[in-house]
Amino acid sequence: MTELSNQQTLSTPMTNIDDRSELLARLVAEAADERKGSDIVLLKVGDVTVLADYFVLVTGYSKVQVRAIARSIEDKIEETMNRKPIRSEGFSEGTWVVEDFGDVIVHVMMPQEREYYGLESFWGHAARIPVGEF
Template sequence: MAEAPAAGRPDPASAALARLAAEACDDRKAVDIRLIRVDEVSTLADWFVICSGLSDVQVRAIARSVEERIEEETGRLPLRREGQAEGRWVLLDYGELIVHVLMPQEREYYDLESFWGHGQQERYLGSAQATSS
């Protein structure tokens, strides 16, 4: 049986899952990808990955990319998925990870980054940003 991480230290498996999701978002050119560690401030999950797609088609493609990548590399499917039909805010719930893919208007309106601002946040620097730095 796996040992629980020490208090104050994130579970490395959930951190790796969050990074994998962020990479999958980047693969579909998601905008402003953020990872928020919420394990110390919430029982909902350990991590949130939040990003934007610039159209409903892109939002659904980003969510599909996350699902496919996580299933391919870990064999896991989301426990719950919401919003794919509308394509304005897709939520993928993996238990310890919740991925939010939103249109810019929804992201601005709901402002999840501020709501979860007490969690540790980091901006994911994808392939385009890393090469231009």
């Protein structure tokens, strides 16, 4: 499968998104962007696993930034969707924070962890959703 055929183009504004999981994933990406998270990637994994509908991957360049991004995500999702993560891990270490919202799993990682674990490669058969500019 080529990279182009593996990508999905979504140009709908967030207000027109019918899929609540996709809306949640995009709000997560927006919150990460507000805290200067970089290399934000949305993977639509629902077709290839039962773990979640979407993974959101974000890079932070310091432990403080990783934690700030994760907290910003929690705050935005609670404020806009009245939801809290089912489970969060990694806040104390600050190198890789995982937040499980059920249908969306968020990974906020330092560059070394992101490169080492290669989640984009591992889930390479999942559709990559363009996030665009916020």
